Amino acid sequence: MAAEDLFRHELSGAPDPQDDPYRVGRIAAAAARALGAAGASISVQVSEVRVPFGASDATAALAESVQFTEGVGPCIESIMTRSRVDAPASVLRRRWPGLAERWRTDTPYRSALSEPILLDGVTGALDVYLTHDDGAAGLGTHAVDTVSALVTTCLREDFYASIANPDVERRSVVWVAIGMTRERFGIDASEALSRVRDQAREAGVTVDDFARQLLIDARRLH
Structure with a gap:
């Protein structure tokens, strides 16, 4: 076929x-x-x-x-x-x-x-x-x-219709993590994303999982 x-x-x-x-x-x-x-x-x-x-x-x-x-x-x-x-x-x-x-x-x-x-x-x-x-x-x-x-x-x-789906919602938490990182360290969005990625890799998890963890405990951000 x-x-x-x-x-x-x-x-x-x-x-x-x-x-x-x-x-x-x-x-x-x-x-x-x-x-x-x-x-x-x-x-x-x-x-x-x-x-x-x-x-x-x-x-x-x-x-x-x-x-x-x-x-x-x-x-x-x-x-x-x-x-x-x-x-x-x-x-x-x-x-x-x-x-x-x-x-x-x-x-x-x-x-x-x-x-x-x-x-x-x-x-x-x-x-x-x-x-x-x-x-x-x-x-x-x-x-x-x-x-x-x-x-x-x-x-x-x-x-x-595709915009409103669970996969998009899952990634939206990363935007929140980027905002938290920008506010904490006074950096732009690109630098904030890099920082979140680095910490996710250090923790051995994906950025999506790390962002959800930050919502529970912002002290994980360094």
Whole structure:
């Protein structure tokens, strides 16, 4: 079955958008299925913070959160350059060793492909996660192009509904942590995010988890 047919077949089982306004995860799952990948996630860049829109499953959501915590990786580069970024295992280890190690430890993913998505002037990315070392090799350029276009079309149809979903709410706590850090140390948002990332890595958790911890105990901030 062609990639487009696989995508539409997977998505056809999703509830009506009016009953399920958080169907971005289903779109990501359809993309993963159509490309024969282990998982996928969709995110957009808002100011200093990349906001997750949805993931195919909990493991893909964790992979996105880990990449956001590291502050580097194929998704960030794809958004910055608005170009496709192929990240086989050799590239991950060479360019982003911290991310490669975290993915190897916390997920089954060994390589990835990031595809830019343009939505109403907002730049985002479709991250495709793979359990082999080869990255985009074998996926097929036409299949990737087709699935990327289908994802973009689906998101444009549901863009505003997509903003209000649990994944976005999860990342919104990071904005609060950035605000707390700016006020405490008198620094700008970029420096505050870097500081929160550093402390999250020191604690061995994701930025999302560390931000939630700060809301409970602000003394963890240093």
